Amino acid sequence: MKILVLIPAYNEESTIGEVIRDVRTLGFDILVVDDGSNDKTAELAKNNGAVVLSHQINRGQGAAISTGIAYAQNKNYEIMVFFDADGQMKAAEIKNLLQPILSAGYEAVLGSRFLGRAENIPLAKLLTLKLALLFTKFTTDLKLTDSHNGFQAWKLSTLAKINLTQDRQAYASELLEEIAANKIKYQEVPVTIAYTVYSRRKGQSVFNAFNILWDLIIKR
């Protein structure tokens, strides 16, 4: 099956090159959606052999992912892997995410850092994620071990059924709601998320959880 690794990136010039090189050693096609970066993210991504789509202005991770999905549909890809640009994820684990789709007929595979490993996870982050898990249980009744992990693999035919409306981080909750609503056949697999000083600085601040809740509850 035709596989595309999607890496949304916003000002990730210090990590994007290495992340792309890691993924490329596995032989996958790579699409970087540069979400209005004002550094060299797009240039570095291109030089390292990724296809680059550039948002002229920053629209958020959810918007970048939707752009990636639109591209993949146009180019007839069959599977899409969501991968982070900040170096938190291990490219070698992409194979583990693909396996349930390729050989067991699953439609979506969700990485779980709590089945796997969450290296150096800050306490506040851990607590926020556990709360998010409760929120997911409450709103979707999905029994997950990790709810807001960006490391996922999807069949594009399944993504085509989903209409993502959230531009920012709340898209992650929206994906889970769609899994529940459409009874999408999913599986969780263990992954490693390594929190580094850089990824902690770049990543979601714990306070952003409130923004996400606002997006989910008020704005729909």
Next chain:
Amino acid sequence: MLIQIILIVAIILIILRLIYKLRGRDIGLGQFSIWLIIWLMAILVIWYPKITSYLATKVGIGRGVDLVIYISIIVVFYLMFRLLLRIEKIERHITGLVREMALKNNNQENEE
């Protein structure tokens, strides 16, 4: 009272601007009428404040000023809600445009 004259002059200026906007086709006749009615009512209330006291006792509120404040707050909240919805819609459209541009630029690069 002086305050009455100041407020009414201010409102007349706002109404003039409204007419100007209508003539420039910045707003439709429907929207113009709604705003005109609101501002004319405001002039009426400013010139005869007793009206509000009369209405207030009718609906069971002590003072006329209170009634005006209650109604104003409701109107402001409603307008805010509408603005919020409008902004959401604009944001969605912007994202759509940004996406279209990104996809189109990529296609053009491939053709060159």
